[in-house]
Amino acid sequence: MNRACHLQPFESFGESLPLALEAIGAREILAEQQTIIIKPNLVTDDPPPVTLPVGAAMVLVRWLRKQTRARIILAEGTGDQLHSTIKVFDHLGYMDLAERYDLKLIDLNEAPAVELSRDDCPIFPQLYLPEILSDSFVISFAVLKEHSLADVTLSMKNMVGCAPPRFYQQGGMWKKSAFHRQIHEAILDLNRYRKPDLALIDASVGMRDHHLTGRPCDPPPHRLIAGFDPVAVDAAGAMLLGKNWRDIPHIARADGELGNAMAGETAYQMAEEPNSKAKH
Known part of the structure; x- marks a missing residue:
């Protein structure tokens, strides 16, 4: 079992996400938690693949409810210039999800x-x-995307949504604009303070060129990535986008400090082998 990183072929969230979680032994670890935060990528109120499909979060919630008695929280702090996080939650279906499954919604902004x-x-x-991040098990559920400033936006970059705009909206309209200055080092610093406990990436479609206005990957990767090592998971995600993780400064610098990027590279290579079990 590779707890660090696993690439699961994508059929549907309902079929593939539980398989990805089982492959990394998530059941045992999640069962021990008291409070679990699901932090989706809801950077704007744009539909998927810019943001995480609410259906992906729903499958994760349903799976968690079978494994643990932990309190489950949906938490995000959108970077949207025009809309509040609550508006984004509502527009993208997360308000309905919270009501249906009796979940708490938190605006991290x-x-x-x-x-x-x-x-x-x-x-x-x-x-x-x-403050709530200190005492919770944090799941970063990102979307596979190239990024105009950070090269990629994956599980570690997704944590920027946790930063409160009252401190980090500086010199720009975007709510987290302070992170745009020396962005790779800023992402690394943030994850030194609080990296995800579990990293998930929706790589079912993916986006090229730009994290907001890019084009869907063609062909789509048809993968979900899961692991307890966000550096490994992000290295694998970068490789799915055809990039060398060593050329992405925030991943390369995190390697050996916050995780093991080679574990992600190995998982990617195994998944790409013609007869890999990960394809079945």
């Missing part, structure tokens, strides 16, 4: 924050993050 500090973070030696 407005949640109570705590000030943290680290000596090894050159961009953010002090960082404000929502």
